[in-house]
Amino acid sequence: MDFREFIHSQKIIALSPMDGVTDCSYRQTQCFVKKPDVIFTEFVSAEGISRGGVRLYDQLLYGNNERYIVGQIFGKDPESFYKAAVILCHLGFDGIDINMGCPAKTVTQHGSGAALIEKPEVASQIINSTRQGIEDYCSGKTTVTDIGIKQSSLDVIERNCLFSEYTGTYKDYQKPTLSVKTRVGVTHNVVPVWIPHLLSHNLDFLSLHGRTLKQGYSGLADWEAIKLAASFAKEAGTLIWGNGDVTTLPQAYEYIDKYNVDGILIGRSSMGNPWVFTNTEPSLKDKFSLMCYHADQFTRIFPHRRLDPLRRHFLLYASGHPRAKQLREKIVHVNTIAELYALEEDFLTC
Numbered sequence: 001m002d003f004r005e006f007i008h009s010q011k012i013i014a015l016s017p018m019d020g021v022t023d024c025s026y027r028q029t030q031c032f033v034k035k036p037d038v039i040f041t042e043f044v045s046a047e048g049i050s051r052g053g054v055r056l057y058d059q060l061l062y063g064n065n066e067r068y069i070v071g072q073i074f075g076k077d078p079e080s081f082y083k084a085a086v087i088l089c090h091l092g093f094d095g096i097d098i099n100m101g102c103p104a105k106t107v108t109q110h111g112s113g114a115a116l117i118e119k120p121e122v123a124s125q126i127i128n129s130t131r132q133g134i135e136d137y138c139s140g141k142t143t144v145t146d147i148g149i150k151q152s153s154l155d156v157i158e159r160n161c162l163f164s165e166y167t168g169t170y171k172d173y174q175k176p177t178l179s180v181k182t183r184v185g186v187t188h189n190v191v192p193v194w195i196p197h198l199l200s201h202n203l204d205f206l207s208l209h210g211r212t213l214k215q216g217y218s219g220l221a222d223w224e225a226i227k228l229a230a231s232f233a234k235e236a237g238t239l240i241w242g243n244g245d246v247t248t249l250p251q252a253y254e255y256i257d258k259y260n261v262d263g264i265l266i267g268r269s270s271m272g273n274p275w276v277f278t279n280t281e282p283s284l285k286d287k288f289s290l291m292c293y294h295a296d297q298f299t300r301i302f303p304h305r306r307l308d309p310l311r312r313h314f315l316l317y318a319s320g321h322p323r324a325k326q327l328r329e330k331i332v333h334v335n336t337i338a339e340l341y342a343l344e345e346d347f348l349t350c
Ligand SMILES: Cc1cc2nc3c(=O)[nH]c(=O)nc-3n(C[C@H](O)[C@H](O)[C@H](O)COP(=O)(O)O)c2cc1C
Pocket: 016, 017, 018, 019, 020, 021, 042, 043, 072, 099, 101, 102, 181, 209, 217, 243, 244, 245, 246, 265, 266, 267, 268, 269
């Protein structure tokens, strides 16, 4: 089914984008347990990919089994979004999402992410420019060789297409969805002005995290603010997905009804616990096997990378273990897959 049709056909439970977390190995591990209805990539800089930062393309690697897959981009320069949209179309993404919610200083100090909430005109230019990139790619007017990017970037784009087993061209490419993920405000809730502004752009869907930029990840997500945004979205005829602090699948469905949203994004609760998208409780053996699977996927997809960034995930797989403290002491020293596998006895003994 076409992605656009799909999101209208049912309530959506999606994996939220998490920079430095939801890379391809994470998402492959998630899909091994249970594929969410929709998956977002971690965000990638629109300026970075359009200027040819080849290493950034690792963040856009995805497996064909992850569909429906939405690529997320951030930045502040509308022209880069045009180019990034052409690139993401060429890579075969089902949807293109614009980040207007990231609170990290490194992102907001340049006017990107959640800083765009206070710059509605720039936000409009970014959305329009992204849409133009999609239109021009899908009508055959522009392709990746027309947007002035270096040969080394074109080579890595083709590598990504091969990895994703995506060989389509604009001729058989379904136009991807265009969406925005944002927060309820910068210092306080500005839903009544910000959300109608976004909704005036005829987006396919909008994802709303119920916190302000200032809150970062502290406090609680304001689901009443999400409910208000949902009423605006219904009026505008745009789908809206709520996000923030959802920790179980039954809670996700309860919130869909209670706050009148068309879907839910789950982020942090999936870390070390991909079973959050199921109604099942994993055994220690399940957790250990999956931790090894995650590490195997990581070394398959990123063969030149060290395992260090995975330790935070290993610790999360071990959280709640009766001997978590002893395991943690060992996990923080794991450098190789063999060392990880050697923890089996420790992990399976309570
Ligand atoms: C480590 C981390 C990285 C994140 N990176 C992104 C990102 O790249 N793009 C984005 O839109 N949101 C990002 N977020 C926000 C999440 O997608 C989500 O909105 C937030 O964590 C609230 O949902 P949750 O309570 O289900 O985790 C990130 C969150 C965390 C914790």
